[in-house]
Amino acid sequence: MIQDGPSIATGHEVIQAYLKTLDGSPGVYRMLNAASEVLYVGKARNLRNRVSNYSRITGHSARIQRMITETASMMFLTTRTETEALLLEQNLIKQLKPRYNVLLRDDKSFPYIVIPTDHPFPMIRKHRGKRSEKGHYFGPFASAGAVNRTLNQLQRVFLLRNCTDSMFSGRTRPCLQYQIKRCAGPCVDKISAGDYATLVADAKRFLEGKTTAVQANLAAEMASASDALEFERAAALRDRIKALTQVQSAQGINPRGVSEADVIALHLENGQACVQLFFIRANQSWGNRDFYPRIPAGAEESEILEAFITQFYDDKEPPPLLLLSHAVDNEDLVSQALAERAGRKVEVVVPQRGEKAELVENAARNARESLARKMSESATQNKLLAGLAEAFDLDAPPKRIEVYDNSHIQGTNAVGGMIVAGADGFLKSQYRKFNIKSAAGANSDDFGMMKEVLTRRFERLLKEDPERKSDAWPDLLLIDGGAGQVSAVAEIMAELGVEDIAMVGVAKGVDRDHGKEEFHRTGQRPFALRMNDPVLYFVQRLRDEAHRWAIGAHRAKRAKAVSATPLDDIPGVGAARKRALLAHFGSAKAVSRAAIPDLMAVGGISEPLAQKISDFFNAKN
Structure with missing residues (x-):
């Protein structure tokens, strides 16, 4: 109603x-x-x-x-x-996003480790996003770095492969990972399927926190090998035990009495808040992440924490236990809502003593220190924005700066990039990349590419927010280029009817050296800033970040083009069937020569689809 x-x-x-x-x-x-x-x-x-x-x-x-x-x-x-x-x-x-509510602004997905179950020699790898693949998932981890460290440790201890299925099927001799004792070499039959399955089971037990049992099994195997005079195998097992011991000693916070929980601590100071979240899984700390929710003036700890918890777990499965630094107003209601999402009981606790209280205190200390760093960085950032306004004769310090750059190699795989910065630093969730669709890319026309990017960007803004009520409209545009680019962009903005946004072109200047940049504005003479001016360094960082983002987008597009095959153009052949075909036949060329019965031997390829694949390649010949 x-x-x-x-x-x-x-x-x-x-x-x-x-x-x-x-x-x-x-x-x-x-x-x-x-x-x-x-x-x-x-x-x-x-x-x-x-x-x-x-x-x-x-x-x-x-x-x-x-x-x-x-x-x-x-x-x-x-x-x-x-x-x-x-x-x-x-x-x-x-x-x-109402003004008077607490709002969780950084709500990114978290990475997991997955061990697939659809391969006799499964790889172990990082996974982010929807769990569409069959396998065992472990996580979440606080960051990609935490996952990569754990994967590195697992490879040292359990020797599981990390190569793709297509690379695995195409190997004829062991790779470097086998030589440096990071892989058991299943691709060239250096280990049997049964022994590899044992390694996978040990890795799963480790990720479930059963490290003592894993270590005991390895020790027993080493003693057995030694008794049987299999000294080389015993030495290999010894090295694995040593690596496992190093992993355990480097884990950091390893609570004995808390097997699975999220530790959430809040620090509130001068109208700003930091929420520190630690992931405890399998009696191990799998990293932490800090959040800076937008809070209205006068909001209290209980309100902020309740809003954070309900928003954070809106699309994530909560663990059985949440350890909080402050009580929330509707603890029973929050617990019930989380339980409905998880399909099991979820306990919300503010511990007063013991190991759980120590975990919360550690998280609270991290929140306090993180907020202090954030406030210091914000003060510096505000000074730089004020200096930027003074240097470029702006009416006020810009709240949102958009920086544009293009990247291509002689017109191929042309991409435009946009980064965003403001009082909170780089706003990476609002970065955008634009695949150049016009002939400007093929012609290596930088002016044409910039015109396409800005036209698409501001036509969409005008369509979605013509009255400029949102904070998506920039106060300042920085363009990588000199007078020509600035003049071209000014014409584009005039055509769109958006002429009141300040715009500055950043040119390399004499000898194209850092520190000699020239700044161009419409209808004004170019000028430069002092070599040691902090505002100059700030603009350089903005320009370099836009360059990094555009180059990264270009490289990703180029890599995708390199890995493209004719199979991508066959209706009904998606990523999974493409992988299966390449793994079975070794190459797209071999697929093109295969008979229909051979194609049907591949999992997921029905007779009608095999006929479609055969017709596709025969039509091209």
Whole structure:
């Protein structure tokens, strides 16, 4: 049920008018201003009682009082239970980003380790995203670095391969990984399927925290080999035990009494917050990540933590235990909502003593130190933005800077890149890359490529936000180039009707050296900054980051083109069937020569699809 009311005024009177239309149902409410912008999204066990609280003239904090004063209308959506209301509230907050709500801004996916089950000699590798592949998943890990370190350790101890299936099937002699004792060499029959399966089982036990059993088994095998006078095998097992011991000693925080939990600590200071999250899995610390949610003035620890937990686990499976630094207001409700998502009990605890309390204190210390660094970096960044405004004669320090660059090799695989920076530094979640579609790329026309990129960027902005209400509009454009590029970009912006955004071209200057950059603006003479000016270094970092991003996008596109095969153009042959065909036949050329019965011998290739593949290649001959 959605209701809209009159907006003849703002404040308590408007809210009071809704009371006669509400009952005691649970649900979600939205408070909107005169421009119909959502100010706040909240949940309620009893909508009438909650709205009645807002209708009172006194007894509110300064933040709530400001919000009430701005409220011109409200919207309501009833739910069956308060738990449903909590989940809906957090979905709406993430979608609408209201000004008076706590908002988790950094909500990236986390990497896992996967051991597939569809290969007799499975590889072990990093995985991010949807779990569409059959296999055993372990995680989450806080970062790609934490996964890579663990994979490196697993290769040293358990000798599992990390090559692709196609590379595995094409080997005729051992690779370097086998030579340096990082792989058992299953590709060239250096180990049997049964012995390799034992290694995989040991790796799984290690990732499940059963390291003592793994070490005991290795020790028993080493003693047995020694008794049998198989000294070379015994030495290899000794090296694996030594590597496992080094791994265990380097693990850092390894709680004995906590097998699986997330440790969440909050530090709040001067209106800014840092949430530190540690992942404990299999009695091991699998890394930590810090978050800096957007918080409204006057928000308290309990409100911030509740919002963080419900938003963070909106699309992630929670562990059985959450260890918190502060209590949340609706602990039972939060626990119930998480349990519904996980399909099992989830306990939310604020430990007071013992090992769990030490884990929380460690996370709180990290949150405190991370926020101090962040505040220091923000102060420096604000000074640089103010200096940039002074150097380029801007009306105010820019809140959003967009930097553009192109990358190609003689017109091939042309890509345009855009990076974004602001008071919080580089905003990597808002970086964009543009595959050049026009003839400008093939003709190595840098002006044409820049025109295509900016036209696509600002046509979309004008379509999605013509009134410029969002923060997606830049205050400053930095273009890699001199007077010619600036003049071309100015024409593009004039054609689009967007001429009020400051724009500066950054040219290499004399001898194309760092420190001798020239800056170009429309209708003005070029100028340079002092060699040791911090603003110059700041612009160099922005330009270099845009260059790095564009080159990375170009290389990725080029690598994809290199690995492309005719199989990509056959309808019905996706990535999995392409891998299966290449693994079976060794190359696309061999696939093109295969008979229909041979094609059908590959898993997933039916007779109609085999006929389609054969017809595709025969039509090309």
